[in-house]
Amino acid sequence: MSASFDVDPSSSPLGGPAAPVLCCLYDGSIYTPLGNVVCERIDVVEGATPPVARFRYLLDVIAEAEGYPTQFEDLWGPDAHGKGVVKPDDRIVVLTYNPFDERIVLFDGFAQTPQVDVQESVQQVTFQAVGVAARCFDQPIADRVQRDSDDPTSTESGVSVWVDLPVRFNPGGIPNRTPDGADEGADEPATAAPVFLDERMVKSPDPRKYWTLGDAVRYILRAYNDEDWIANPDFAGLVELLESRKPHSDGAYDPDDSSTYDAEPIVVRDFDASNMPWPEALAGLLSLHGFGFRWTLETEDGAPKNGLAVYRLDAADPNAAKPVDLDKAGNPLDPARNNAWRFTLSRDSNAIVNAFELDVPPRRVEASFVLALGFIPLDGDEASGTRQSYLLSNLALPGTNAEAREAYRLYVADEDGSGHWNLTTEAWVEGEPLDLSELFPFDEGSEDVTYVVRRRPGTSTLFSVDDAGNPRKVQLALSRDYAGACPAVWDGTGKWQPIRSGWKLLDDRLGIIVSCEDPEAWGIGEYSGDDPQEPSKTLRGITSQCNPAAPNTRFYLRLTTVIESDRSPVWSAAKRAASPTTFERRRRVDAQDHFRQDTVSKWSAFAAEGDAGSTDVDARDDTGEALALASQLRAAHETAPLIGTIMIPGLSTAFDVGDRISQIRGRDVDLRRNAAAGEGEAPTYPRVVALSWTFADGQATAVSFTDRPGRDPEV
Numbered sequence: 081m082s083a084s085f086d087v088d089p090s091s092s093p094l095g096g097p098a099a100p101v102l103c104c105l106y107d108g109s110i111y112t113p114l115g116n117v118v119c120e121r122i123d124v125v126e127g128a129t130p131p132v133a134r135f136r137y138l139l140d141v142i143a144e145a146e147g148y149p150t151q152f153e154d155l156w157g158p159d160a161h162g163k164g165v166v167k168p169d170d171r172i173v174v175l176t177y178n179p180f181d182e183r184i185v186l187f188d189g190f191a192q193t194p195q196v197d198v199q200e201s202v203q204q205v206t207f208q209a210v211g212v213a214a215r216c217f218d219q220p221i222a223d224r225v226q227r228d229s230d231d232p233t234s235t236e237s238g239v240s241v242w243v244d245l246p247v248r249f250n251p252g253g254i255p256n257r258t259p260d261g262a263d264e265g266a267d268e269p270a271t272a273a274p275v276f277l278d279e280r281m282v283k284s285p286d287p288r289k290y291w292t293l294g295d296a297v298r299y300i301l302r303a304y305n306d307e308d309w310i311a312n313p314d315f316a317g318l319v320e321l322l323e324s325r326k327p328h329s330d331g332a333y334d335p336d337d338s339s340t341y342d343a344e345p346i347v348v349r350d351f352d353a354s355n356m357p358w359p360e361a362l363a364g365l366l367s368l369h370g371f372g373f374r375w376t377l378e379t380e381d382g383a384p385k386n387g388l389a390v391y392r393l394d395a396a397d398p399n400a401a402k403p404v405d406l407d408k409a410g411n412p413l414d415p416a417r418n419n420a421w422r423f424t425l426s427r428d429s430n431a432i433v434n435a436f437e438l439d440v441p442p443r444r445v446e447a448s449f450v451l452a453l454g455f456i457p458l459d460g461d462e463a464s465g466t467r468q469s470y471l472l473s474n475l476a477l478p479g480t481n482a483e484a485r486e487a488y489r490l491y492v493a494d495e496d497g498s499g500h501w502n503l504t505t506e507a508w509v510e511g512e513p514l515d516l517s518e519l520f521p522f523d524e525g526s527e528d529v530t531y532v533v534r535r536r537p538g539t540s541t542l543f544s545v546d547d548a549g550n551p552r553k554v555q556l557a558l559s560r561d562y563a564g565a566c567p568a569v570w571d572g573t574g575k576w577q578p579i580r581s582g583w584k585l586l587d588d589r590l591g592i593i594v595s596c597e598d599p600e601a602w603g604i605g606e607y608s609g610d611d612p613q614e615p616s617k618t619l620r621g622i623t624s625q626c627n628p629a630a631p632n633t634r635f636y637l638r639l640t641t642v643i644e645s646d647r648s649p650v651w652s653a654a655k656r657a658a659s660p661t662t663f664e665r666r667r668r669v670d671a672q673d674h675f676r677q678d679t680v681s682k683w684s685a686f687a688a689e690g691d692a693g694s695t696d697v698d699a700r701d702d703t704g705e706a707l708a709l710a711s712q713l714r715a716a717h718e719t720a721p722l723i724g725t726i727m728i729p730g731l732s733t734a735f736d737v738g739d740r741i742s743q744i745r746g747r748d749v750d751l752r753r754n755a756a757a758g759e760g761e762a763p764t765y766p767r768v769v770a771l772s773w774t775f776a777d778g779q780a781t782a783v784s785f786t787d788r789p790g791r792d793p794e795v
Contacts, residue, residue, distance in 0.1 A: 098779050099731040102175045103135060105166070106188070106384075111173065116148035116164040119174045120206075120776045122187050126374055126737050126769040127367070128359035131211035133174060133187045135166070136776075139203060152196045155205045166191045172209050173384060176731060184733065185377055186773065188212050188384035212386050213375045215309045217357040221247050225264070225275040225303050232277055232287040233262045240264060240275050247276075247361075248352040249296050253674040254279045255288040257295055264302065269316045273298035284549020290705075292345040293369050294319035297362065297390065304358035310375070311387040318390065322346065322371060324708035325396050325715070327656065332760035335396035344708035349674040369709070370394065370716030372767075374737040391738045394715040395754075395762040401742035402735065404726055408746055418746070419732065421780070425724040427753075434659035434718040435666040436710045437652035440675045441644075445519050446543045446699070447681040448570035448640040450562065451591055452500035454490030455483065456508055457626035462600065467622060472597045488599040488622045491637050492591035493567045496535045503566055503634070514590075518569045519681055520645050531646045535589040538641030543678050543699030544686035552686060555640040556583055556592055558604070560613050562636040569683050570638055576685070577613040580605025585641070592639060594621060640685045642678075649677045651706035653714040658764075660720060660755040669713065675702040719753035721786060722766040728781040731773055735783050740765040 103119055104111040116138045124131045137143075139150040148164040149155055155165055166172060174187040193208040224247045228239045250256065256279035263272040274295050277288050291299075298319075301312045326342045327333035334340045346369050353361035366373055376387045391397055406420040460466060468474060475485045494500040497513035513533045520531040542552040555578055562574030582596035582603055596602050599621035606617055613635065620632045628634035655664040678700040680687050687697065726741075742765050743750050752763040770784040 099176050101775055104173050104175060106171045106173045114164055114166065115146055116143045117166065118775065120774065122174065122773045124737055124771045126372055128363040130213035131187060131189065131375060133189060133209045135207050135209065137205040139205065152198065152203050152205045156194050156196045166207060168192060183379060183382045185379045185384040188377060188386060190214060211375060212309045213359065216305065216359050220355045220357055221304055221353050221361060227258050227275050227277055229278050229281050233259055235262055235264060235266050246352060246354045248350070248354065249291040249348045250350055250674065251279055252350055253676065255290040257289045257291045259287045259289055270314045271302060271312070272315060273302040275299065282550055286549065291348045293348055293365060294322040294345065296348050296351070296365055297322060300353065300358050300362050309386060311385065313387065313389060321390065321392065324712040326707060326711035333395065333658065334760060334762050344704055346708055346712060347705040349671060366390065370712050372738060389738065393767060395764045397740060399739070401740040401765045403743045403745040404741060406744050406746045419728050421727040421729045423724060423726040425722065427720050427722045429661055429720040431721045432659060432661050432718065433665050433667050434655040434661065434714060435653060435664050436713045437666060437668050438671040438675060438706050438710055439668045440648050440651060440671050440706065442648045443645045443677045443679060444642050445645060445679050445681050446642045446684045447519055448638050448683060448685045449493045449590065450564065450566050450568050450570050451491040451637045451639055452494055452567040453625060454492040454500055454591065455487040456501055459626060461626040462623040467600055470599055470622065488625060489594040490591065492589060495590050496533055500567060514567050516569065518683060536643040537587055538585055538590050538639065538643055540585060542640065542642060542686065543680050544684065554585060555685065557638045557685070558613050558619065558635045559638065560633050560635050566636060570685070572683070575611035575613065576638055577607045577609070590643060592637070638685065649703065651675065651703065651710060653707065653710035656718065658754040658761045659718040671706065675706040677701050719764055722751065722753055723786045724766065726783040728783065730779045730781065732781040735768050735771065737768050737771060739768045741768065741785055
């Protein structure tokens, strides 16, 4: 359900003295007061947008008596100058003082947008200034820091270089980060960060690592924020802060009790930060994964200190939630017991999404397949006169039909049942597709098949690796003593000799085509292993199939490659009791570009060092990373968005962007958004996403909050 309420307890705001507010020009060390300029409003919002302030010139007789210009033509023009004139790009600050007479900087920025409004006998000159964070948008990200491939673990000077390559994290799901423990500046954890590696690198062991959210955020801040204007936060705690907290399914979630959840790093999906100003790249990375950041402004020794803060948007935010005070109805609005003048709250349960499922590619399997003849062998084809018609050079002649082009060249797994030569019945058969149930077994506890009969072309690269740690290439091997089924998933029997050349993978189905000039003189390469099947290095590919006899007995071909299944891993985060709705509201998230599950089947020639039939091996299993993302998305969306604005009389600095609002104290209104409080579930609260200080017609502070990324606060 959706609900809202408005509270306006008094026709007049709470009383109290106005805070002193002073506008000054600032050169980095000296403040120059502007007696003719007043600040009307300051707006601070969550995310990359810098703070904005609006100013107005005083054009009265008092300003004129003090020697300030009071006509718009003396203030607004591009050549305007003189006492109290603020020019574009002048640095301007807004100051106030606390009861202890300590200086507090409310705004620090650059004048940008002058405006003149003239009506009959009234004129007004205003200008807008943008916070110093605007300087972080002056240069887009155009290059990246990359470590030399020949020394990926070194952090010594000179092994990392600025290069004009895309700043793309985990491109296409390929890792391209330096190894753990090899950060730039590793001896200074407060500023250390990883850098890029060549995503095409081939080394054993593979030094490339996936960029996590904490890694990418540290890299962006270290590489592109020179800290001339904005100070970076301490990096030491960022990695732990920017992790996924996956609550255990059998209990409540308490962020202070690590036994109630599993912490996982969040692997960044393919993210390209090229050509963005770094604050936009930072905001994009954080908002995608349920985190936020704000620009910060502190006063240090009376001077402005600008920085940024990154924070969680869920119950694991380590900062305490803050209350709002509003006394019970009927009581006088005592400023000592109240800080709210009026407020608006709206809760929209229709926006809840409490279950997420990742849309990922189907599981891929490496296996070996014994191929069948994709042609009909005929007696006499080995004769010298007939053989000439099967030469590659003759197959291109006009009038050559498909059967002739495929004869003694096409070997297929026939996974779609389109047809193959049955060596047992010596007949051509159709509608008898390859049985893949060994690779794609029935659903557990049922006889429901898990794959459809269709074509499944193989890949040229395998999941298994060689002795050097490099991925193996697709392999074709021959055997003369294999006695199993054909076509079939290899059963582990027979002696096999690799064929080095003279063939190509089919690109439209599972199988190969012989590509040498003469299939009767198929050069298969030298073999130095055990049990050679063709010592002559040349395979008589026609005779062995149409008229098999010693020494040219029939041979069988085994293809080891990777094929795709029809089922994807089920990586999802289901509804929890903490979601305040009866119904599961599920969404699917496109993660095709990143997460995978790849298996080396026990029926691969390279499984378990050749011990076929033992066990399957996961070559890649992104279960942990995928569930971390699904869980983090659920945490950010499983409760009802609560949107509201609190009006506070006077100037209040008690709230910051990113703060959570816990309750309306005095009215006993709990702003908790999630359920299962009785089960020990940690509360989640709405957070402040915007602050507005207004100084015209009386001072007031507007605190706007919401808990749904992307929703505009109601100011």
